[in-house]
Amino acid sequence: MVEGNHEEFNQEDELYEHYSFKAGKGQEPLRVDKFLMNFIENATRNKIQQAAKNGNIYINGTVVKSSHKVKANDEVKVLFEHPPHEYLLTPENIPLDIVFEDDQLLVVNKSAGMVVHPGHGNYSGTLINALIYHFENLPMNSDERPGLVHRIDKDTSGLLVVAKTEHALSHLSKQFFDKTSEREYLALVWGDVADDEGMIEGHIGRHPKNRLQMTVFPEGDHGKEAVTHYKVVERFGYVTLVSCKLETGRTHQIRVHMKNAGHTLFNDERYGGNKILKGTTFSKYKQFVENCFKVLPRQALHAKTLGFEHPLTGELMSFDSQMPEDMQQCIEKWRNYARHMETKE
Template sequence: PYEYLLVPENIPIDIVYEDDELLVVNKPAGMVVHPGHGNYSGTLINALTYHFENLPKNSNERPGLVHRIDKDTSGLLVVAKTEASMTHLAKQFFDKTSEREYVALVWGDVEEEEGTIEGNIGRHPKNRLQNTVFEGDEAEKGKPAVTHYKVLERLGYVTLVSCKLETGRTHQIRVHMKHIGHTLFNDERYGGEKILKGTTFTKYKQFVENCFKILPRQALHARTLGFVHPKTGKQLSFNSELPDDFRECIEKWRGYAKHQN
């Protein structure tokens, strides 16, 4: 693997909770979690190594990282401060006992009020930047993935949903929601930047393009994070407010949906 020097950088971090064993961080959209693929500075790890010395190493030289969220997804992330906590937390994620709930704005009117999406996820055979669901005879090409979703609000051409992760595959919610025909709003990598339905109406097109400007990324936020504290054994749960751009986008759709009825 390509060797790089991990440079600590004085980047502010939004710390939601901290003790001797771990910290919970609220990551802004646009920030990469760890260095790699041309992002060797400005990442959360660059920031963490500046603010915290002696973070535990894990197998990938990603100090303290138990899990990660995509660059353009905002929200909660737990970081271990000791080797023991690293092991304990990693096991909770592996055993699927941690709680991870996301809020997503997806295209279309989601049919069911709630449901479970099960479909093995793996690298897309034709597009290396995408993951996809493999089914039937091809299932073994992917890793098992389970997402539970629930409709929070119907807004005409889009739906606000809550997604709970049972597994944590790369792009899991983005891939699973696309799989059931509801790509995340403005998710360029998965086709969510295309305007759904009604493109003939200039006003509608302008409205959606304005929403894309307000929220220039996929509409996904890691809202709830829960796990057992490695040392005290207490169940901890954290919540993070939707960021302003996401909230504003939802408000715009609420207004639009009202005028349609």
């Protein structure tokens, strides 16, 4: 078990991000730069080594080099310089795919690869940078992220609702909190899902050994309650296309629940889906899967539909988005592969 925390503070008029971790009792000796890469999202090895050169990595209160090895029960701290808050909220002229807009809200179809809000390692090119360029006076949420009601992962494509007024932000946020909003995702997962439909329950929280991952705590002793409803859309033998509806909205919920159920998302690098988890050992099959990874260089997850009550009119609004080209191409490859296998049998 590794304990950790993250905070931001000023030191000599420079803004830093401060991370601290305590290595677990079973920690094998490991270079501190490799250790930190397991726990800090978007922190490259170069960034960590630069922090070491600047004297900003500490083990048990002593400045260390990047090659120093972390051992059991060590206290590890690192400071990263990053741009001040004002810089993080710089307007940028980035095109937006707006599905709907009125004076209260807008619905955006986010492309895969776009980060939703600025943070460590992603200081520009985010959805927030685009929103504040195109829209003035967006209301700030509790995390000081203008207009943001909910979020989806960087490499997940699909629909997001953004509030344009304080009333809309409050009303929409309550719907998500009360679980009255509707969200459906399409996911391509490894394996032949046994049941045509079902429900996955299990508290989700930070993984004790890898802070970049979330995990399921089946006993409910850690994390937060999470419920995912799934339905099989199409079967391709070694992979399955499923529809997932969220009852709750936890970080990486679908990715974690499906992995826990034995069906990791296809090409989900963070959770091991970028390896061949099902199938044969034939070299042609391996090459086929590698080609699929190239066509879809991200986790196979798309936020397809979004439903909520309009904050002013009370009208039930529902939006649908087309699966992006990369995911369509990958699924078509698997569809053809499955047909080919059927004809051989």
